[in-house]
Amino acid sequence: MTQFDPKLSVAADLAAVDECIRERLASDVALVSQVGEYIVGAGGKRLRPVLLLLVAGACGCVDRRAHTLAAVVEMIHTATLLHDDVVDESELRRGRRTANAVFGNAASVLVGDFLYSRAFQMMVGVGNMEVMRILADATNTIAEGEVLQLMNVGDADITRDSYLRVIRYKTAKLFEAAGRIGALIAGADAETCERMAEHGMRLGTAFQLVDDVLDYSGDVAQTGKNLGDDLSEGKPTLPLLRVLECGSAAQRTVVRLAITQPGTADFSAVMAAIRDTGALEFTAQAARAEAARAAELLEALPASQRKQTLLELCTFAVERTS
Numbered sequence: 001m002t003q004f005d006p007k008l009s010v011a012a013d014l015a016a017v018d019e020c021i022r023e024r025l026a027s028d029v030a031l032v033s034q035v036g037e038y039i040v041g042a043g044g045k046r047l048r049p050v051l052l053l054l055v056a057g058a059c060g061c062v063d064r065r066a067h068t069l070a071a072v073v074e075m076i077h078t079a080t081l082l083h084d085d086v087v088d089e090s091e092l093r094r095g096r097r098t099a100n101a102v103f104g105n106a107a108s109v110l111v112g113d114f115l116y117s118r119a120f121q122m123m124v125g126v127g128n129m130e131v132m133r134i135l136a137d138a139t140n141t142i143a144e145g146e147v148l149q150l151m152n153v154g155d156a157d158i159t160r161d162s163y164l165r166v167i168r169y170k171t172a173k174l175f176e177a178a179g180r181i182g183a184l185i186a187g188a189d190a191e192t193c194e195r196m197a198e199h200g201m202r203l204g205t206a207f208q209l210v211d212d213v214l215d216y217s218g219d220v221a222q223t224g225k226n227l228g229d230d231l232s233e234g235k236p237t238l239p240l241l242r243v244l245e246c247g248s249a250a251q252r253t254v255v256r257l258a259i260t261q262p263g264t265a266d267f268s269a270v271m272a273a274i275r276d277t278g279a280l281e282f283t284a285q286a287a288r289a290e291a292a293r294a295a296e297l298l299e300a301l302p303a304s305q306r307k308q309t310l311l312e313l314c315t316f317a318v319e320r321t322s
Contacts, residue, residue: 004316007046009309010053013062013070017049020071024118035103035111039078042096048073048178051203054313055182055196057306058298065126065185072135073178075119080142080174082112087150088233131181138177145169154234156259160241167208168201175204195297199310202294206317209287212237213280214322216271231270234262238286240270242279251277284318291318 007014018040025036049070056066084090085098086105092098100108116139123132148166152158179200183193215230216239230237236259243255251273258265274280295314301307 004312006050006054006309006313006316009306010050010057013053013067014046014049016064016067017046017053017070017074020067021074024071024075024122027114031103031107032111032114035082035099035107036078036115038102039082039099039111042093046074047207048077048174051175051200051310051313052178052182054306054310055179055199056186058301058304058310059183059186059188059192059196061186063185065128066182068122068126069131069181069185070178072119072122073174073181075115075122076135076139076142077174079112079115079119080146082108082115083146087146088229090229128185130184134177134180134184138173141169141173145171145173149235152236154260154262156236156244156256158236158241160238160245163236163238163241164205167205171208172201172204175200175207179203192300195300199294199297202290202297203314203317206287206290206294206314209238209283209290210318210320212239213283213287215239216274217280228267231258231265231267232263234259238283239274239279242282243273243277247273247277287318291315 021040022037025033025040027033027036052070052073053062053066056062081093082099085093086100086108089100090098091101098108099111103111119135123135126132145166145168148162149170152162152166176197177200180193180197183196188196212230215228215237231240240255240259244252247255254266254269254273258270291314294317295311298307298310298314301310
């Protein structure tokens with residue numbers, strides 16, 4: 001696969017977004033600026049703001065509001081990462097130490113709160129009540145997803161539907177909001193806004209499912225996180241649920257113990273069970289189905305370079321290695 005970087009197609013717009021983020025991260029409280037810059041400076045794929053910018057462009061308009069709202073979406077996402085890493089006690093993200101590992105849990109939580117509140121100040125400044133409703137609802141849903149995931153830790157009896165609900169809430173909801181807002185601020189009709197919202201939801205789901213695959217098959221140098229992190233935290237992701245659905249009694253026992261007794265798993269035995277049941281391919285196929293639906297939802301958009309990039313993004317979502 002040819003190397004694909006969705007950021008390149010919206011590089012000028014992203015530069016404006018990054019400038020906006022840095023301006024609004026400024027604070028008289030030095031630690032706020034320091035932690036915020038550490039997180040934003042870590043880079044990342046910027047997928048949510050990229051999606052918003054691409055959809056807005058494909059629907060006919062990218063302006064200053066799009067830059068501001070793309071920054072808002074990225075700041076909300078960054079806040080969730082700060083809180084996630086504290087909850088998960090993570091020490092590595094994107095190949096370097098997490099903010100909580102560097103600055104401590106208290107600073108990470110409080111700066112995450114600052115990012116949330118700053119993001120809401122920025123969206124109020126845009127002056128669009130529908131945009132505010134979308135982002136307020138999304139932020140609330142993401143928080144519910146975080147709690148649902150916490151409740152599922154160590155639970156080997158959750159269903160596939162319950163797990164997919166966590167993905168839809170925790171990860172895909174902000175993609176959904178980005179797609180909907182991109183269409184909305186470009187003046188698209190209600191049907192197109194709904195299609196772009198579903199496109200974002202499907203794309204976000206595909207990305208998370210691939211992350212689930214990479215947690216058991218990725219290269220730490222590429223993924224920037226340790227192999228088996230989800231397993232060590234007792235998170236019952238789809239590859240493990242697949243083993244519980246179709247594995248032998250011995251395989252199910254190994255995986256059940258890994259989920260219910262985090263940190264004590266025989267990782268090699270779990271990996272063997274995942275491999276022998278085809279659980280990674282099963283999960284990858286589920287991701288491909290989500291990405292295919294995401295691509296279908298773009299068909300009604302007029303031909304443009306940004307539409308083409310959105311289609312390529314659907315492919316990238318399921319073929320990436322990091």
